[in-house]
Every structure is written in structure tokens, then in C-alpha cells.
Amino acid sequence: MPLPRFDRLAADRQAAILAVARVQFAEHGPEAASYNKIIELAGISKTAAYHYFDGKDDLLGAVLDDVGARVLGALGDWEPAGDAAGFWGQLRAGSGRLVAHLAEHPDDQALAPLALERPVAHAGTQWISGVVANGQELGIIRSDLDQALLVAVTTAVLQTLDGWALAGNAVGEEAWSLLAGLWGEPR
Structure with a gap:
């Protein structure tokens, strides 16, 4: 579950971050995807990333919830x-x-x-x-x-x-x- 700060981001910014993460998790698999690479590609700092998510597993959960909702x-x-x-x-x-x-x-x-x-x-x-x-x-x-x-x-x-x-x-x-x-x- 993303942290409350993520929910306060604009919807398009949330979607952009989740889209980058979705591509990385899909291409490399949840275990091999790099949290640092996702952060870099999403254009956010590591500090900001940890204000939005507790870590890679938390981000993966947000991505999977989003995929489930899309499906x-x-x-x-x-x-x-x-x-x-x-x-x-x-x-x-x-x-x-x-x-x-x-x-x-x-x-x-x-x-x-x-x-x-x-x-x-x-x-x-x-x-x-x-x-x-x-x-x-x-x-x-x-x-x-x-x-x-x-x-x-x-x-x-x-x-x-x-x-x-x-x-x-x-x-x-x-x-x-x-x-x-x-x-x-x-x-």
C-alpha cells in the first residue's frame, strides 16, 4: 500500500510512476526489477520514492493493485x-x-x-x-x-x-x- 504522500500526488503523476514501474516489473520480473532503476526512470529522487513507498515490495503492491483494477x-x-x-x-x-x-x-x-x-x-x-x-x-x-x-x-x-x-x-x-x-x- 503506498504511503499517504503518494495519494496526494496529482493523478497523472501517480499514473506515470506506476506506468514506469509496471514496465520494469513486467520486463524483468518482480524479483529482478531494480527499485533504483524504476526511481531513476520515473524521474523522482530516492528520498521522494521513500516518501511514497516503503520500498520495492510496496511499489510492486501498488502496481499490482493498479493492474488488477485495469484488468x-x-x-x-x-x-x-x-x-x-x-x-x-x-x-x-x-x-x-x-x-x-x-x-x-x-x-x-x-x-x-x-x-x-x-x-x-x-x-x-x-x-x-x-x-x-x-x-x-x-x-x-x-x-x-x-x-x-x-x-x-x-x-x-x-x-x-x-x-x-x-x-x-x-x-x-x-x-x-x-x-x-x-x-x-x-x-
């Missing part, structure tokens, strides 16, 4: 659908927006797995919980299993499909069929 912003809100066609259309559209965002922002793509483990990413779990609950209401998703299990499995499948798409593979009907089969009523 979830690209995903958009889940609005309960009224029918199966609306449900599948909204799910495909959300996935498409997310894949497009990650393709356009490779730094977010590189850091997203770490970012989605952080508390700020709880909204992502809420999104998928909304998908599952809406799907259950519509009879698309089975209701005989614990909802937390369905959310966890759905999260894993959607992350795999996003990775599949980012690797240049088409996410066609077979991918959605896989998800539908996973969600289907037991035999």
Missing part, C-alpha cells in the same frame, strides 16, 4: 442476463474485451496472474460469482455443487481460455461448449 475495468460489470442468449453473449463480450485489453497492454498481461491474487482483485471473483449465480437462475449452470467450487473452476477455465486466445488461438464454439459441458446438469 477488471476492461472486463466490465456483469449485468444479469434475462435469457440464455443474453447470458452467452455477455460472457463472450466480456472475454473479448479482456483479451483485447491484455493484447494491447502486454505489461498488464505479464503481471495479471500476480495482480489477480491480490485483495483488490476480489471484484473479479465477484464478477464470476455473478456469472455463476445468473447462469444458475437461468438453468444454464448446475446447482447441485457448492457455488465456491463452481466459481473456482469457472475462473480456471476462463483464465485458460484467455491464455489460449492470447497465444493466437481462436476461441471458437468448442471452447464455449467445454464451459457449457462443465456447467451442465449431472447425468
Whole structure:
């Protein structure tokens, strides 16, 4: 969590510092990225940096929270659908927006797995919980299993499909069929 002085910086200055750090963490990895290099590239003194962050781990946390917010912003809100066609259309559209965002922002793509483990990413779990609950209401998703299990499995499948798409593979009907089969009523 950044120190209070960072929050008092102008929003564009905060964004600029986080952007520099995001690039460095994405290119070099959180362990190998140099705090001193980030400070230098951001155009701030070491003294100022320690007024904004407790150190590299604190800065990394701020970057990951920002990446999580950016990724979830690209995903958009889940609005309960009224029918199966609306449900599948909204799910495909959300996935498409997310894949497009990650393709356009490779730094977010590189850091997203770490970012989605952080508390700020709880909204992502809420999104998928909304998908599952809406799907259950519509009879698309089975209701005989614990909802937390369905959310966890759905999260894993959607992350795999996003990775599949980012690797240049088409996410066609077979991918959605896989998800539908996973969600289907037991035999």
C-alpha cells in the first residue's frame, strides 16, 4: 500500500510512476526489477520514492493493485442476463474485451496472474460469482455443487481460455461448449 504522500500526488503523476514501474516489473520480473532503476526512470529522487513507498515490495503492491483494477475495468460489470442468449453473449463480450485489453497492454498481461491474487482483485471473483449465480437462475449452470467450487473452476477455465486466445488461438464454439459441458446438469 503506498504511503499517504503518494495519494496526494496529482493523478497523472501517480499514473506515470506506476506506468514506469509496471514496465520494469513486467520486463524483468518482480524479483529482478531494480527499485533504483524504476526511481531513476520515473524521474523522482530516492528520498521522494521513500516518501511514497516503503520500498520495492510496496511499489510492486501498488502496481499490482493498479493492474488488477485495469484488468477488471476492461472486463466490465456483469449485468444479469434475462435469457440464455443474453447470458452467452455477455460472457463472450466480456472475454473479448479482456483479451483485447491484455493484447494491447502486454505489461498488464505479464503481471495479471500476480495482480489477480491480490485483495483488490476480489471484484473479479465477484464478477464470476455473478456469472455463476445468473447462469444458475437461468438453468444454464448446475446447482447441485457448492457455488465456491463452481466459481473456482469457472475462473480456471476462463483464465485458460484467455491464455489460449492470447497465444493466437481462436476461441471458437468448442471452447464455449467445454464451459457449457462443465456447467451442465449431472447425468
